[in-house]
Amino acid sequence: MNTKAIYAACLFAALNICTLSARAEADVAPKTYTYGTQLDIKKVVSLTEDTAPSCGVVNARLTYLDSQSKTQALDYRKLADNCNSEN
Incomplete structure (x- = not known):
């Protein structure tokens, strides 16, 4: 087996793993943060x-893994990142 075929197979496998994790994130129902959550x-x-x-x-x-490695999502409100340069 030549090296190009091996590299192509590895790349294909890596892309499939990335696609599966992106789909898993999309399937998570986000919770809304409240004080004390x-x-x-x-x-x-x-x-x-x-x-x-x-x-x-x-x-x-915020998309994260909990202590059981399950994907969770949390919606919250914050100041925009472009506020950092303003007073």
Whole structure:
């Protein structure tokens, strides 16, 4: 077997794994954060936020693995990342 075929097979396998994990994230029903919500975060998978043209409060989502390695999602509100350069 030549090396190009092996590299192609490895690349195909890696892409399939990435696609499966992205689908798993999409299937998770997000919970909305409220003050006092108990969080069980083992590892953060992704942080996303709505785009805002200026500084202000935006919706954000935290996707994470809990202590049993199950994917969870949490919606919350925060100041936009572009507020960092303003006073």
